[in-house]
Amino acid sequence: MDNNGSHPYTDSQLSFLMEEAIAQAKLAEHDHDVPIGAVIVQGGQIIARGKNTRERLQDATGHAEIAAIREACRLIGSWRLIDCDLFVTLEPCLMCAGAIIQARIRHLYFGAYDPKSGMAGSAGNAFALPSNHTVQITGGLLAEQCGGLLHSFFERKRDRMC
Numbered sequence: 001m002d003n004n005g006s007h008p009y010t011d012s013q014l015s016f017l018m019e020e021a022i023a024q025a026k027l028a029e030h031d032h033d034v035p036i037g038a039v040i041v042q043g044g045q046i047i048a049r050g051k052n053t054r055e056r057l058q059d060a061t062g063h064a065e066i067a068a069i070r071e072a073c074r075l076i077g078s079w080r081l082i083d084c085d086l087f088v089t090l091e092p093c094l095m096c097a098g099a100i101i102q103a104r105i106r107h108l109y110f111g112a113y114d115p116k117s118g119m120a121g122s123a124g125n126a127f128a129l130p131s132n133h134t135v136q137i138t139g140g141l142l143a144e145q146c147g148g149l150l151h152s153f154f155e156r157k158r159d160r161m162c
Contacts, residue, residue: 111146
């Protein structure tokens with residue numbers, strides 16, 4: 001999925017930035033949380049990182065995107081991230097899609113599609129709702145690798161339950 005034909009990044013830069021988000025997902029997994037990670041990029045540089053902490057902190061808002069957005073806002077001293085791009089390993093949920101729109105993120109890049117709760121086109125499209133800000137979206141970057149992390153995590157979790 002790509003609603004913007006052009007990118008400010010080369011293919012190798014896109015892969016590198018998604019790998020950085022994947023590294024955050026692996027940190028979440030190490031903490032026994034669902035492996036989802038995110039990075040925010042401004043001017044070609046990673047300025048914020050986030051990982052899923054929902055289970056560890058028992059916080060419903062402990063999503064990777066929210067953590068990265070909070071860190072980026074603190075760093076630049078503004079809630080407006082108008083010249084920033086977000087890279088995340090899983091298609092954002094409704095809460096995160098809303099935060100992305102509210103933060104004025106310029107471009108969302110995500111890895112795996114989420115047919116159950118992805119709100120960038122899979123289960124719904126929060127980004128298509130009338131809004132004062134339009135987010136460009138590119139999905140499916142390193143989708144197999146991102147999806148594989150989640151699949152392996154939940155497979156191990158199911159095996160431990162049996």
